[in-house]
Amino acid sequence: MDRLAAILSDFDGTLCPTSGIKYNDNSSDFIPRSIEEILCEISLTIPIGIITSKDFDFIYPKTRKFAKILSCILGLETFVLNDKERTNYNENILNENNKVSTEDIAIKDRISLFDHEMLSINSHMLNEITAYLENNYHTMNVEKKFLKGEENLLGGITVDWRHNSNWMVNKEKYKEIVKESVYNILNRTQQKEEGNRSKEKSSSLTQHLFIQEYSTHPFIDVYVTKLNKGSAFDSVVSKLYEILNIKGKIIYLGDSENDNPAFKKANISIGVNSDNRLNPTLDCTYSIKFENLSIFLRRLVDNDFDFSESLLNF
Incomplete structure (x- = not known):
């Protein structure tokens, strides 16, 4: 068995169904409650990072209850959040332009990669x-x-x-x-x-x-430039080592071809299928149906974050 040091995950199609994402919607109620609740519980023990193609204004309201790091637009920008944001939860974070004001949130660090x-x-x-x-x-x-x-x-x-x-x-x-x-x-x-x-x-x-x-x-x-989640994965893991000195295995959850570079970097790679219309070629070791994701995450917690293949048997 392999004890986990962190969970890194895609968002769209992984933590919420692909068909559930609505165009230009910045509300926070995308992730099913069962998944959000277990992720919040996990975040109290090991860090959770989100590596997504979405931008900060979209992803932050939906993941700030449990995410330690947000790698946005395939790693073009990476944000390290202050832990207090998970305990001082404020529903009113969007300004009149439907944007998140960084003056009102605690951002520990920001890494930007571009010319x-x-x-x-x-x-x-x-x-x-x-x-x-x-x-x-x-x-x-x-x-x-x-x-x-x-x-x-x-x-x-x-x-x-x-x-x-x-x-x-x-x-x-x-x-x-x-x-x-x-x-x-x-x-x-x-x-x-x-x-x-x-x-x-x-x-x-x-x-x-x-x-x-x-x-x-x-x-x-x-x-605007060639990006991939492998580089984003490296940046997030490097930051986790720096600020938390994590030790152990890294798990990555994803659902599409743009997750393949991150799958290749992870110690444990799990593809999530949220829609039967999708059949991507994924470079992951394991796979899981979206409907079983919260059950798997609960099993991880109950098993003290020691991963084994048996946790994926349904």
């Missing part, structure tokens, strides 16, 4: 891509992901059609629409930047725009 010049240019391109898609394709939703520490610049977008009953019927069409809009605006921006910079410099700044595809999930992501 500032590249970020500004690519963020502007994402804004153009978003405007084009929103104005021309009303059957797709565009979720905007903003950087908390950089003047609210756009760090990524998710284009999704999860509101459709059949996720696969227009999937290829939607993907091509997104890709074409990215390439068209990328080429236009490169031509414009070449008037201000050398061709080599312009190319190096704009070439990092990154498209994340999924085999069966009903969305596609675009980010």
